[in-house]
Amino acid sequence: MSTDDRLLNATGRILAEVGWAQVTMAAVASAADVSRQTLYKRFGSRGELAEAYVLRESGRLVAVVDGAIAARADDPRAAITAAFDVFLAAAAEHPLVRAIVGEGEGADELLELFTIRGRSVLDAAADHLATRLRTTWPALSRDAADIAAEIAVRLAISVAALPDGPAHLNGARLADAMVPFLERELAANPQ
Template identity: 80%
Template sequence: MAAGEPGASSPRGSLARSTDDRLLDATGEVLARVGWSQVTMAAVAAAADVSRQTLYKRFGSRAELAQAYVLREADRLVVVVESAIAQRADDPRAAIAAAFDVFLGAAAEHPLVRAIVGDRDGSAGGDELLELVTIRGRSVLDTAAHHLAAILRDTWPALTPSAADLAAEIAVRLAISTAALPDGPAALNGGRLAEGLAPYLERELGTTLRS
């Protein structure tokens, strides 16, 4: 929420968020049909059935729109991961494996990820999105890792904040790199990825993780 914008509980604040969600939904709809290079402010405004003036008022530029869209979708994927972990809280090994699996499954169908991985030569703008996520969008990685660390601490209170932060950072980077390279080994699924975190979590939780 921008500085000076109405608070979360105010009607105007709720309306602004509703408008933003509508515009970001429209961004995803356009991206699902065309490459990112063709996702123009005019196309998004048309898909949302609003004026370009309204779109520019909420997001001052195409770059700002892109970052807002990436951040929101990252948050939504984290919610999916949180559910997978919560359902298997008594088995950390299975929880982490399921979290990777549900993330990779959701990412495979997501227009953002498909736009990045489906554009091999960068001509459709996929490179621009990938750079936003991995370089200019450092805040995207930070936000996802921060949210995941909080989930890990809530699920397993025995984890220290530093241990949860490190595990979350590793998990986010593994998940994103695997989603962005779908042509990798077929066996590189949630279970295999979880093996990389299992020894660390085993030590920090003081329990034997199931194989």
């Protein structure tokens, strides 16, 4: 396991136990069994550590979505429904998402990484998802895949960030909003 992975894993463990306000550079270095100098050399600041952790974990959540889509490539509605369902289920249990939607101290700092400074997280997730959509359905144009991915990522994050919202906003209902667009785009470019 790389030093970066050890440090990011330690960040996640501390976050799950005590919340973001208690995730200090000293605590992370200690939990990863490295010096603070090593931690600062790898990530520079607590903010950079947070951004690296958020990017890695959002990538892991997107990978879960990837598998759901790939497993149902023959049925776009089932694929998109499953993608939303697995994302929302994984997000509900993930320490990062729980810290963001919680009212604990430090949640605003993490939320800012998805909102005010969140372009890198959104871009990475949307780019990955757009690639998955084009790989799964080659008839989908680049533009249509990019639009669908951007909308799906923003929609999924919004629903995950407000877990006490309407219960009917599940994978099937979210897919109802997206699938007609995908089906129209796929029908326009049959292969």
